[in-house]
Amino acid sequence: MSEPTKDLIVALDIGTSKVVAMIAEVLPNNSFNVIGIGHHPSRGMKKGMVVNIEETIQTIQYAMEEAELRAGFSVRSVCTGIAGSHIHSFNSSGMVAVKDTEITQADIDRVLETARAVSIPADQQILHVLSQQFKVNDQDDIRNPIGMTGMRLEVKVHIITGSVSAAQNIVKCIRRCGLEVNELVLQPLASSMAVLTQDERDIGVALVDIGGGTTDIAIFIDGAIRHTAVIPIAGDQVTNDIAMALRTPTVEAEELKLRYGVSKQMMVPPDSVIEIPGVGDRVARRVKRQSLAAVIEPRLEELFVLVQRNLSEAGFEHLIASGVVLTGGTSLLPGMTELAEEVFMKPVRIAQPAYDGNLSDIVCNPRYATVVGLLMEARKHKGEPTAGMGRAHVPARSQTKVDQQAGVHATSSRVQSNVNDGSQQSVWAKMKDWFVKTF
Missing domain, CATH: 3.30.420.40 (ATPase, nucleotide binding domain)
Incomplete structure (x- = not known):
C-alpha cells in the first residue's frame, strides 16, 4: 500500500471473439495514459450477447487479472459496452417552458426528460438519450443553449434502447467478478468516439465497426448522431x-x-x-x-450490401458526404477498403483509435477501437454528465452506484471468487476498510 492512489478509469470490452480490459490513469490535462491491458479469447458470448454465464465470467476474470497485474492496481468498477441484434434506436423530441428566461442546465435536464418520455416495449430499456439539436423560441440548430435567453426550449434527440435481460446478464457477469458497472455504453457509440474526427461528424459519416459477432453502425450528420444499428453478421x-x-x-x-x-x-x-x-x-x-x-469475398460483400441497405432504409445513404469509416478487427483484412468502395460507391478509410499516450503502439489498432472509446466515455463522466448525453440505466442493484468512479487501490494481489456476488464483495470490502482504520 506504499504507492499513492491514482485517478484511474477502467474499460471492459466484452466481445464475441475477445474480451479486453484496459486501465488508464487520468492526467491533469484531462487526457489519459493506458497503464494496463488484459486480453483473452472470448467464451460464452455469441453475436454480442451472453450465452454462457460461467464461461463469460471466467473470461472476464482472466482479462481483468492480466490488466491489473500490468497496471499494479486492483479495480472496483468498470465502464463496459453492449451490442447485439436486440439494440433499437429512434428519434424523438421534447419541449418545455423556460423558467427564468435564461436557459440553465436544469432546463436542459427537463427538456431531455420530456423527450425520453416515450412508450417502449416492457422487455426494452433506454440506454442513451443523445441530443441532436436544440431550438430556442424560433431559432433552431443550436448545439448548446446554456446562457441563451428565451421562453421556450425544444430538443431533438436520438434514443437507443436494448434488451433488459441482455443488459442484466452483462452486469451480472461483471458483478460475479467482484466489480461494479459504472457505465453501460452502446459499442458503436464508443467506437465512434475513438476513431471519428469532428470534420467527419459535421459533414456526414457512417461508422461501420466489424467485430467478431456483430457489425455496428453509427451515422453522424451535422455533428450529431442520427442513426444506430447492429447487424448480427461479422468476422x-x-x-x-x-x-x-x-x-x-x-x-x-x-x-x-x-x-x-x-x-x-x-x-x-x-x-x-x-x-x-x-x-x-x-x-x-x-x-x-x-x-x-x-x-x-462473397461473405464480406454480402455484409456491406446489408449495411448499405440499412443506410438506405434509414434515409441517410446520400447524406454521408465524407464517406464510410471502417474499424474493428475484421477491417484489418487486406482489400477491405477496395471492396467497400465498390459496394458503397463512396470514399472509405480504415480507422484506428486516436490515442498518442503510453502503449500507443499496441492501443492504436482498429480491434481496440471500442475499448478505447469506453475509456473516453469513462473519462467524460468522471464529473457530471455533459448536456444532452443520456447515461445508460444499469439494472437493479447497481443503480445506486451508477455515478461511482472507478476506485483503485495499490495492491500486490487480488482476492478472486467465482461464487461471491457483488453484495458479498461489498461486505468484505467494508470489513477490510474498518479493520485498516481501526488497527
Whole structure:
C-alpha cells in the first residue's frame, strides 16, 4: 500500500471473439495514459450477447487479472459496452417552458426528460438519450443553449434502447467478478468516439465497426448522431464459411483467415498456395490461396450490401458526404477498403483509435477501437454528465452506484471468487476498510 492512489478509469470490452480490459490513469490535462491491458479469447458470448454465464465470467476474470497485474492496481468498477441484434434506436423530441428566461442546465435536464418520455416495449430499456439539436423560441440548430435567453426550449434527440435481460446478464457477469458497472455504453457509440474526427461528424459519416459477432453502425450528420444499428453478421461468419468450404476445424479456419485471408480474390497471385489442415486424423491438403479469398469475398460483400441497405432504409445513404469509416478487427483484412468502395460507391478509410499516450503502439489498432472509446466515455463522466448525453440505466442493484468512479487501490494481489456476488464483495470490502482504520 506504499504507492499513492491514482485517478484511474477502467474499460471492459466484452466481445464475441475477445474480451479486453484496459486501465488508464487520468492526467491533469484531462487526457489519459493506458497503464494496463488484459486480453483473452472470448467464451460464452455469441453475436454480442451472453450465452454462457460461467464461461463469460471466467473470461472476464482472466482479462481483468492480466490488466491489473500490468497496471499494479486492483479495480472496483468498470465502464463496459453492449451490442447485439436486440439494440433499437429512434428519434424523438421534447419541449418545455423556460423558467427564468435564461436557459440553465436544469432546463436542459427537463427538456431531455420530456423527450425520453416515450412508450417502449416492457422487455426494452433506454440506454442513451443523445441530443441532436436544440431550438430556442424560433431559432433552431443550436448545439448548446446554456446562457441563451428565451421562453421556450425544444430538443431533438436520438434514443437507443436494448434488451433488459441482455443488459442484466452483462452486469451480472461483471458483478460475479467482484466489480461494479459504472457505465453501460452502446459499442458503436464508443467506437465512434475513438476513431471519428469532428470534420467527419459535421459533414456526414457512417461508422461501420466489424467485430467478431456483430457489425455496428453509427451515422453522424451535422455533428450529431442520427442513426444506430447492429447487424448480427461479422468476422465469425467468415471463419465459419472457411471451415465449411475448406473442410478444416474452426480454430484452423480463424488462423487461415488472419494469416492468408484477403477480401478480394483478384488481389491474390494465381500461383500462391497454402496448406489446409484436415479435420480429425485426415491429412493436410494444399490449395490455391485464391480458393480462400473466394470464400471470404462473397461473405464480406454480402455484409456491406446489408449495411448499405440499412443506410438506405434509414434515409441517410446520400447524406454521408465524407464517406464510410471502417474499424474493428475484421477491417484489418487486406482489400477491405477496395471492396467497400465498390459496394458503397463512396470514399472509405480504415480507422484506428486516436490515442498518442503510453502503449500507443499496441492501443492504436482498429480491434481496440471500442475499448478505447469506453475509456473516453469513462473519462467524460468522471464529473457530471455533459448536456444532452443520456447515461445508460444499469439494472437493479447497481443503480445506486451508477455515478461511482472507478476506485483503485495499490495492491500486490487480488482476492478472486467465482461464487461471491457483488453484495458479498461489498461486505468484505467494508470489513477490510474498518479493520485498516481501526488497527
